[in-house]
Amino acid sequence: MTTRLRALDAVWLELESGRPALAPGLVSVLDGPVPPVAQVRAHVAERIADVPALQWVLDTHESTRRPRWRDAGVPDLTHHVRAERIGADPQALSELVAELMEQPLDKARPLWSITVVRGLAGGQWAFIWRLHHAVADGIAARSVMGHLLDLHPDGGTTLADAAMAGSMQATSRGHDRQSHLPGRFGRAVEGAVTALASAVKHAPEAAHVVADVTPRPPGSLTGPLSQRRRWVHATEDLAVAKQARRRLDASLNDVILAAVANGYRELLLSRGEATTGRTLRCVVPVSLRPAIDDHADNRLAAAWTDLPVGAMHPSERVARIARSTRWQIRAGTPHVGAALISLADRFVPGPLQEVVVERATWVPEWFADTLVTNVPGAQFPLYVMGRRIEHMHPVIPVDAHLRITVGVVSHDGTLGFGVTGDGVHAADVDVLLRGISEGLHELAEL
Secondary structure (H helix, E strand, O other), X not given: OEEEOOHHHHHHHHHOOOOOOOOOEEEEEEOOOOOOHHHHHHHHHHHHHHOHHHHEEEOOOOOOOOOEEEEOXXXXXXXXXXXXXXXXXXXXXXXXXXXXXXXXXXXXXXXXXXXXEEOOHHHOEEEEEEEOOOXXXXXXXXXXXXXXXXXXXXXXXXXXXXXXXXXXXXXXXXXXXXXXXXXXXXXXXXXXXHHHHHHHHHHHHHHHHHHOOOOOOOOOOEOOOOOOEEEEEEEEEHHHHHHHHHHHOOOHHHHHHHHXXXXXXXHHHHOOOOOXXXXXXXXXXXXXXXXOOOOOOXXXXXXXXXXXXXXXXXXXXXXXXXXXXXHHHHHOHHHHHHHHHHXXXXXXXXXXXXXXXXHOOOOOOOOOOEEEEEEOOOOOOOEEOOEEEEEEEEEOOOEOOEOEEEXXXXXXXXXXXXXXXXXXXXXXXXXXHHHHHHHHHHHHOO
């Protein structure tokens, strides 16, 4: 049985051509004894039957730009689950993650990997999860990997089970609705009509927002990429960010973006670049996935906001970002893009879609300076094979012309930051990371 990739999923394969893998990941740092890799493979083998996406292989007989997924059954876990030992130096984990990001996933196999890392300071160890963007976006990846995470040390309920239970409760409260058109075609038509209505509703204001988008001047943050990667990470207290949010009457996302803006200010100053009156255009991926949708695919649209990096009071930085993000929400820009994608995916002929996929790019070269993605996680303990996850840090690939990306994930009272830089053109991302931490604490202390 095969399934053709949706157009947006196939774009990630095309973007990867000739470059390191576009495989987002997650670094989970755990306490407790490190399990032998054979036990980890047995654990994965036990759970993988419930995760079709981890058994998909690209159909190599497809010659088009829109390949198909083929169910290959349980994969060779000696290939997909491996072990590494590193030193206790805090930089060792970052160096290993960067090295893995430079290695493409084998397209003759399911597009995922798990690396068990032993030797961290304090007796801790880590899982490095990687899942290709063609398989799933960040929210869907959380559902896929949620089958391997437990809510209790002795197992029982998985994170995926808990998420589905919550979705079913939402359904029973009437958040879903029955289709009035019969069959698969009827559902497709109804979905397209809904998408078109959304586009029409938001088009005037969205057009105004798009009209304000001017090309970005070239700078050190954008340009050609090398094959090398640099990755740094940090853990912050979620309560600190929430304190800043309450005091400034802003959203948590606005506070995080303001901290990132401060980090970029420090980075640009360290490079001797002017910041006065300058803003950076930041792409913010927006999930369009319904609460009851746990399919492994991509359901994303792009919003953007301006990050002010000039000298100003931190509260003013938050206020400017909040105004920018509120305008994006009001204009419904992501919904317009999603509507067009939905219509094209359902009704544009396959050969034409293949041409679009071949020439597509996630972010046009002139459009943005950076990307920041913020994925909400579980605010309670999670366990892998009875070991508790202490911290999580996202691994976001750099792509197209963006030399730096910032990922944020919340987990059990913490904020995990992961900053990826081009290893040649942005090897100084540690300066950015320090600036983010300083900016976050500065906001909380206002």
